[in-house]
Amino acid sequence: MGGVQLDQLPLNQFAIVRTIDWSAFPDSEGHRLRSLGLEEGVGIEALHMGILLWKDPIAVRVGRMTIALRRKVAAAIICEFAA
Amino acid sequence: MTEMMPLVALVGNPNAGKSALFNALTGARQKIANYPGVTVERKSGRIALADGRPVELVDLPGAYSLSPDSLDEAVTRDVVLGKLEGHRRPDALIIVVDAGNLDNHLRFTLELVALGLPVVVALNMVDLAERDGLELDPAKLSSKLGVPVVQTVAVRKRGLDALVETLDAQLKIPPVAASPIAERKALTARAHSIAKAVIVKETATRQWTRTLDNILLHPFAGPLILFGLLFVMFQSVFAWSEAPIGWIETGIAALSDGIAATLPTGFFRSLLIEGVLAGVGSVIVFLPQILILFLFILILEATGYMTRAAFVMDRMMASVGLSGHSFIPLLSSFACAIPGIMATRTIMDQKDRLTTILIAPLMTCSARLPVYTVIIGAFIPARAIGPGIGLQGTVLFALYMAGIVGAMVAALFLRRTVAKGSNSSFLIEMPRYQLPLIRDIALGLWQRAWVFLRRAGTIIFASTILLWVLLSFPKVPIGSEMTQSEYSVAGRIASGLAVVTEPIGFNDKIALALIPAMAAREVAVSALATAYSVDAGDEDATAMALGDRLAGQWSLATALAFLAWFVFAPQCISTIAVAKRETNGWKWPIFMVTYLFALAYIAAGITYWTARSFGL
Numbered sequence: 001m002g003g004v005q006l007d008q009l010p011l012n013q014f015a016i017v018r019t020i021d022w023s024a025f026p027d028s029e030g031h032r033l034r035s036l037g038l039e040e041g042v043g044i045e046a047l048h049m050g051i052l053l054w055k056d057p058i059a060v061r062v063g064r065m066t067i068a069l070r071r072k073v074a075a076a077i078i079c080e081f082a083a
Numbered sequence: 084m085t086e087m088m089p090l091v092a093l094v095g096n097p098n099a100g101k102s103a104l105f106n107a108l109t110g111a112r113q114k115i116a117n118y119p120g121v122t123v124e125r126k127s128g129r130i131a132l133a134d135g136r137p138v139e140l141v142d143l144p145g146a147y148s149l150s151p152d153s154l155d156e157a158v159t160r161d162v163v164l165g166k167l168e169g170h171r172r173p174d175a176l177i178i179v180v181d182a183g184n185l186d187n188h189l190r191f192t193l194e195l196v197a198l199g200l201p202v203v204v205a206l207n208m209v210d211l212a213e214r215d216g217l218e219l220d221p222a223k224l225s226s227k228l229g230v231p232v233v234q235t236v237a238v239r240k241r242g243l244d245a246l247v248e249t250l251d252a253q254l255k256i257p258p259v260a261a262s263p264i265a266e267r268k269a270l271t272a273r274a275h276s277i278a279k280a281v282i283v284k285e286t287a288t289r290q291w292t293r294t295l296d297n298i299l300l301h302p303f304a305g306p307l308i309l310f311g312l313l314f315v316m317f318q319s320v321f322a323w324s325e326a327p328i329g330w331i332e333t334g335i336a337a338l339s340d341g342i343a344a345t346l347p348t349g350f351f352r353s354l355l356i357e358g359v360l361a362g363v364g365s366v367i368v369f370l371p372q373i374l375i376l377f378l379f380i381l382i383l384e385a386t387g388y389m390t391r392a393a394f395v396m397d398r399m400m401a402s403v404g405l406s407g408h409s410f411i412p413l414l415s416s417f418a419c420a421i422p423g424i425m426a427t428r429t430i431m432d433q434k435d436r437l438t439t440i441l442i443a444p445l446m447t448c449s450a451r452l453p454v455y456t457v458i459i460g461a462f463i464p465a466r467a468i469g470p471g472i473g474l475q476g477t478v479l480f481a482l483y484m485a486g487i488v489g490a491m492v493a494a495l496f497l498r499r500t501v502a503k504g505s506n507s508s509f510l511i512e513m514p515r516y517q518l519p520l521i522r523d524i525a526l527g528l529w530q531r532a533w534v535f536l537r538r539a540g541t542i543i544f545a546s547t548i549l550l551w552v553l554l555s556f557p558k559v560p561i562g563s564e565m566t567q568s569e570y571s572v573a574g575r576i577a578s579g580l581a582v583v584t585e586p587i588g589f590n591d592k593i594a595l596a597l598i599p600a601m602a603a604r605e606v607a608v609s610a611l612a613t614a615y616s617v618d619a620g621d622e623d624a625t626a627m628a629l630g631d632r633l634a635g636q637w638s639l640a641t642a643l644a645f646l647a648w649f650v651f652a653p654q655c656i657s658t659i660a661v662a663k664r665e666t667n668g669w670k671w672p673i674f675m676v677t678y679l680f681a682l683a684y685i686a687a688g689i690t691y692w693t694a695r696s697f698g699l
Contacts, residue, residue, distance in 0.1 A: 025508070028152070028431045032510050035147035037187040039271065047293070048300045054398040057407070057509050059300060063186035066292070066513040068394045068407070073510070 003078035007058060007071045009046040015079040017042050024076035036067050044079055088129075089138045089254055090171055094159060094195060095179030096188045097145030098387075098514035100207045104179055104237035105142040106523050108247075115530065119169030123158045124425075132251045141173070149194050149264070154428045163198060175201040175253050177246070182212035182219055182234075183515070185281060189274035196230055199261040201253040204232045205246055210239065211515065216286035224281045238520045292387075292515045299388070305395045316379045317483060320372050320452070321476045327371040332628070335364040354551060357616040361629075362547030362609035366453055366539050369605065373449040373535055374528055377418050381527045385519035389414070390511055397509045403491045404498030406430075406507040409439040413490070416446035417483075418531070420658045423448075424665055434504030438497045440662055441675050444653050445490035447483045449535075450604040454649050455482055457608050461630035462642040485650045489682065501674070538603060546599040547609050554595075554617045566618045568592065573614075587684060588644040588691035590637075597654070604654045640694035647690035651683035 003018045017040055022030045033039070047066060048059040056071045095101045106113075109128025118125045126142040143162055144155035151157040158167065165172030178195050180188045196202055206221055225232040231249045235242035265273070299305055339360050346352040383389045389411055397407030408430045416423030423443045430436040447455075459475050468474050498504075553573035559565055568574045569591070577595035584594045592614045600607035612629045615636075633642070653659065653676050662672040 026505065029508050029510065031150070032152055032431060034267070035152060036510065036512055037190075037271075039268075048296060048394075049302070051300075051302055051305055051395050051398055053302075055302070056401075057394060057397050059296070059394065059513060064184045065187055066296070067511065068390070068397075068513055069510050070397075070508060073508070 003080050005075050006044065006046070006060065006077040006079055007074035009044075009060075009079055011046050011049065014043060014045050014082045016082050017044050017077060018080045019078045021076040021078075025073055029073065033069075033073070037062050037065060038067065038077070043082070089174040090141065091130075091138050091175045091177060091250065091254075092141050092143050092162060092173035093177050093179060094143045094163060095145065096147055096181070096184075096191055098512060099145070099179045099181045099184075099188060100237050101145060101179045102142060103520065103523060104177075104205060104207060104235065105140065106526060107237045107240050107243060109140055111526055111529070113526075113530075118158050118162075118167060120167075121154065121158060123155055123428075130247060132254075133248060138250070138254075140177075146191065148191050152431060163195065163200070173200065174258075175203070175250060177250065178202055178204045179207050180204055182206050182209045183215055183217060185219075185278035186275055189277055190270050192228065193270055193274060194264055196228055197262045197264050199259040201256045201258060202230050203246060203249045203253055204228065204230055205235045205237075205242075206232050207235045207237055209234045210236045210241075211517075215290060217282060218284040220281050220283050224277070227277045227280060238517075238523075295516050296391070296513075299391050300394060305391075309392055309395050314480065316376070317480050318472075318476045319379070320375050321456075321473070321479060323375055324371040328368050331364075331368045331370070335360055335367070339364075353555070354548070358548050358551030358613060359544070361612045361616045362551070363539055363544050364612075366543050366605045366609050367536075369449075369453040369456065370532065370535060372452050372456065373418070374532055376449055376452075377528055377531045378524070380415065380418055381524050382519050383414075385517065385524060387514045387516045390513045393509075393511060394513065401507060401509075403494040404507060405435060405438060405494055406432075406509040408507075408509060408511065409435065412439055412443060413446050416443045416448060419448050419450070420444045420446065420655065421661050424658065424661050427665070431510075432505065432507055434498070434502045435507045437666065437671065438494050438502045440665060441497055441502070441671065441678075442490040442493050444655070444658055444675065444679060445486045445493065445651065447486045447650070448604070448655075450655065451649050453605040453608045455479060455646060457611075457630050457633070458642050458646055461634040462637075462639055482646060482650060485647075489651060489686075493678070493682075542602050543606055543609060546602045546606050547613060550595075550599050550610055551613050551617065554614060568595070568614050568618050571617075587648070587687040588638070588641040588695075589648075589687070590641070593641075593645060597652075600654050602656055604649065604652075607649070607654075639699040640691050643694050643699070644687040644691035648683045648687040651679050651686050653679035653683075 004015070009015055017038065020040060042062055045061040046058065047061055050056045050058055050071070057068050058071055058074055059066055059068045093101055093105050105126065105128070108130050113126055113128045116125050117123065123144060128140055129137050130140050131137055143159045146156040146159040149160045151160050161167035162170055163173065163176065176195060178192050180192055192204060204224070206219070206224065209219070212219065221232045221234050231253065233242055233246045233249050235246055264270070299308060339356050342352060342355050346355070383392065392414070393407035393410045396410040400406055400409055411429070412423045412426035415426050420443045423446065424440050427436045427439045427443070430439060459478050463475050463478050466474050468477060550573060554568050554571045556571060559567045559570035563570065569578070573595055574591065576598070577591040580594040581589070581591040584597070592611065595614055596607045596610035599610050608629065611633070615629065615632050659672045659676060662675055663669060666672065
C-alpha cells in the first residue's frame, strides 16, 4: 500500500503517520519533531500550504495541536489515509 | 525560629497558559531576576495559603520534556531535578496542562509525576476546551495519574482557590522516591491512552483558530496583513504619543521654572536645570512611544499571532539563510536587542542563532526612537503626503526599513562567511488564538516601563551628570572667543575625536554626544541637550526644545548622516554584554562591534556626501 508524503497530502483530509525517515534530518530536528508529538502512528491533517508562490512552510494538525514545518522535512514523513 | 518558605514551581508545556496562571495567582507583585549562572529570566512571586502562610511561587520556562531542546528547557529540567547550582529544589510542583491538548501535554506530566515530588495538576483553559466541543472527566484524569487534578481558567481566575487549597494539602505530604521514567515511546502511548479515557465527549464545533488561520496564513492575504499591521504599528508610535509627550514636556518645563524661581543662581541650580532636567527629561519624554511599541508586541504575543508572523516570514528569511524562528527575536529587538538576543535560544541551529545575534542590533530598538524623533521633528516638515500618511512617519518607517535591509544583507554575508553551516530549519507550535487579557498586558507594560525608568534614573542620570561636569569645567575666561563647551574638558576630548568624525559631517558637539551614548543610545539626546544648554547659558535658551535648537545649528546633511549613523552603530554596552554571555566569549561581540561601527561610519559618510552634493 503506497503512502503519501506529508507535503503532498491534500488539505483537510485526515491521515495517519505511517513512517518517518529520521535519517533525513539532523538529530536535533528529530528530537523537536517528537517533542511536538509528531511520530509514527499519530493522526495528522494538512491545514495550510505556505506563503506566496513558495508554498512553504506548511501547517499541519497533529492531535489537537497545529505545528508549522518546512516542506523538506514534511517530505520525509509518509502518511496513509485513515480508513 | 524561622522556617524556610516553601518553594513551589509552576511547570508545563509552552502555550499551556502557565504565565497567565502565574499572573492570576501572584498578581502584580512579581520579582524578576535571573537563574544563578544563566541569563534565563526567573519570575517569582508570593502566594498565601488559606491560613496566611506564604509560599514562594516560581514560573519555570515552558518545556516539552525533561530532555531539553534549548537552554530554557534545560533550566526547567535542572530546577525540578534539584540540579541547578545555587537554586533550591521546589517542595512541590503545579503542573499546568492545556485541557484542549491533553495528548501532547500529558507526556511531560507523566515525566514530572514520576519525579516523586508532591504535585497538583492544573487542568487549565477548560473553557476553551469546552468551546472546542470537548467534555473532560477530571476525576478520571486524577485517578489515572494518581495525583490531584484541579480545573482552572487562569484568565477568568476560576479554580484558583481550589488549586491553592489542594496545594496546601500536598505540601504536607513528604516527597517519595522517584520512579524510573518509562521509555519515550511507552510514555507517548500512555499519554494518548489516558487522554482518550479522559475525553468523555467530543462534538465537532466551529473552530475559530482554523477560520482565522485561513485568512491570516493565506498565501497572499497573510503577508499583506502582516505588513499592514507592522505599518500601522509604526505609524501609531508617532500618532498616539503626541499628546502624552506634550504633557511630559510641560511638566518638565514647569519643574524647571519652579527650580529657577526658588534656587539662587549657582552650581546647584545649573546642575539641576542644565544637567539633570535637560538630560534625563529629554529621555523620559520617549516613554509613551516605547510603551506603544511594547503594547503592540505584547498583544501580538498574547493573541498567538506572533508564531503566525514567523510562519509568514519563514520563506523570506530563508532566502538570506535564516528561518521564521529568527523573526520573533528580531521583532522583539525592535523594542530592545537584549530580550531579542536572549530569545534566540529557541533557535535550534547554532549558526542560525549566531547570525541572528549578530544582526539583532540592526533592528531599530526603542532606545533609538528618542534620537530619531528629535532629529525628524527638527528637520523633517510635519506635512501629509497622502491621506493619513505623514512625511515624518514615513521617514521613520524608512529608517526602520534601512535597519531591516541592512540586517538582511548582513545575514546573507554572515551565513556565507563566518556563520557558514547547514541549512536553516523551521519547526514551531502554533497555539490557539486567544483574546489577550488587559490585566496581563498592563502588567507586562508596567514591567517594561519600570525597566526604562530605572535606566533613566541610573545609567542615563549618571552619564548626564558626568557629562555636565566635564562640560562645565574649567570655566571659559570672560572675553574668550571660545564657547563654554569648546573650552571644557569634554570639549577638548571632542575636538580630538572630531578629526575622525568631520569627514562624515559630525561637528564636535556630536562627537561629544557619541561618547556617553556608548552607555545607551538615548543618552545621545540627553548629551546633546546638555551640551547645547551649557552654551546657551541664559534660561530662555535653555527652555528652548532641543529640536528647535538643533534645527538652527545643523545642516540637513548632518542631520541625515546622524540618523544613518544610528541605524547601524552598536552603541549599547548592555547589548554587547549580553552578546558576550550568549556566545560564551569575547570573539563574537568584538566582531559585532567592529562590523557595525564600520557600517555606521560608511553609511553616515555616504549619506552626508550624497546630501551635500544635492546642496542640502
